[in-house]
Amino acid sequence: MMIPFVMGFFCSGVAKGEENAPSLLEITKQFDLAYERLNEPLTRLNASYLVALQRLLQQESAAGNLDNALAVRTEIELFGNGDDETLANFNSRPSQVGELEKLRATYRTERIRMRNESKVAREKLRSAYDEKLAALEQEITRTTNLGRALNIRRARESLKSDRRFLADEDISPSPGLPFKGSLHFVGKGTVEIRHNSARLSYRNLASEREKYVIGIIRDLELKDGDILLVKMKSNVVFRSFILAIESDDGKISLPLIVSDYHDLGTDEKKWSSGKFDVKEVQAIEARPESGPADDDMRLAWQQRQINAQTKTASEWMRCGPGDAWHHYAIIIHPGLLARNTAGDTP
Numbered sequence: 001m002m003i004p005f006v007m008g009f010f011c012s013g014v015a016k017g018e019e020n021a022p023s024l025l026e027i028t029k030q031f032d033l034a035y036e037r038l039n040e041p042l043t044r045l046n047a048s049y050l051v052a053l054q055r056l057l058q059q060e061s062a063a064g065n066l067d068n069a070l071a072v073r074t075e076i077e078l079f080g081n082g083d084d085e086t087l088a089n090f091n092s093r094p095s096q097v098g099e100l101e102k103l104r105a106t107y108r109t110e111r112i113r114m115r116n117e118s119k120v121a122r123e124k125l126r127s128a129y130d131e132k133l134a135a136l137e138q139e140i141t142r143t144t145n146l147g148r149a150l151n152i153r154r155a156r157e158s159l160k161s162d163r164r165f166l167a168d169e170d171i172s173p174s175p176g177l178p179f180k181g182s183l184h185f186v187g188k189g190t191v192e193i194r195h196n197s198a199r200l201s202y203r204n205l206a207s208e209r210e211k212y213v214i215g216i217i218r219d220l221e222l223k224d225g226d227i228l229l230v231k232m233k234s235n236v237v238f239r240s241f242i243l244a245i246e247s248d249d250g251k252i253s254l255p256l257i258v259s260d261y262h263d264l265g266t267d268e269k270k271w272s273s274g275k276f277d278v279k280e281v282q283a284i285e286a287r288p289e290s291g292p293a294d295d296d297m298r299l300a301w302q303q304r305q306i307n308a309q310t311k312t313a314s315e316w317m318r319c320g321p322g323d324a325w326h327h328y329a330i331i332i333h334p335g336l337l338a339r340n341t342a343g344d345t346p
Contacts, residue, residue: 024152027136031129035164038121041114046082049107053079056099071097075104078333080259086163087111126165130156158308177332178223179247186301187213187241188294189234189319195220196227197273206300211236214300225278226332229271230261232319233326239319240291242301243330244310253307254336255314263288264327266320271327281329288328291318 036043053076060069078093079085090108095101137152159165183193183200191213193200202215222245232241245254263286264271293301293316302311320326 022136024133024136024148024155027129027132028155031125031132034125035122038118038125039164041118042111043083045107045110045114046079046085049082049103050076050079052103053100056103060097060099068097068100071095072100075100087115122165126159126162130159154308178221179252180219180221181245181247181252183215183217183220183228183243183245184304184306185213185215185217185241185243186293186297186304187232187234187319188236188297189213189232189239189241191215191241192231192325193217194229194231194272195222197275212296212300222332224333227276227278227281228330228332229264230317230328230330231272231325232328233323234319235321235323238292238294238297239321240293240297240316241319242291242293242297242314242316244304244306244314246306246310253310255310255312256330256336257313257315258290258317259287260330260336261288261317261328262286262331264329266324266326268325268327271329272325278331281331284329288320289318291316 053072057069057072057076060072075093075095079090087108090104090111095104133152133156137149137156140152141149185191185193188211193202200217200220202217204212205214205216206212228243230241230243232239243256245256246252262281262284264281264284265286270276297316301314304311317328
């Protein structure tokens, strides 16, 4: 049954004139909230699956079954919170651990049932969203603000490939590693980025270079097990950093969120030498806090030439205070690619 909030989204209209018309961001927020409500059963299923995995991990660890415990831990890491999981990606990593595969089979069956039950409601919501955007596009076009109208048109076009509305069987498995692409980032403070042990060069595009850093690192080939190391220090307010990766062909555009970063601390000698490996980083459970950003930083990020969905999904990371370098590592692995938001670059 359609929930009241979704029905409210259907019924709300678009005011006349640019000054009275809702913004694209306002409509998108309404739509995202409506989808979250509609998707609550699957969200609860994802949470239950993770609880079951954690319980199984404890059982296998207590029994001394190292291989089984590692397999369960890998499933937990690749599944994440399940929000970006597709059935195709889920099916691409079958397990040889009996108890784990039982959990996976139960999850798979329930997911398919829930997606089938919500199919009509999801299509109605997608259609309502498209209609609201079409009305807003037409209204803004009448004001001759063609740039804004074009942004709305692009948002409508992105609905065609929005994974939330595709049938599970229509979603291709995540693209594989390695792939070649670029890093896009914005920060406030001094930033250095390394790929494995190699320091990467970039040109700071910020007008206030002593305060902000805006950069692009091109021609970077990433493979499974690679480590990106972000070094940063800053004494200013809003000391934070945001990063996204996009393939050269534009088909892979990856947001990075706070939980992707391992907080390595301030040991300059250890972490700047490059003499560490994936297992050592994986063992570090500390994560940075979510970081705030000022208006200039947010504007700089919105102006990056990357996928619009990735801009929204990426998260600001807070840098530790003081003059010391703070080190944060990102491990490249197939689970990151499940967050792929392929689409047209705005």
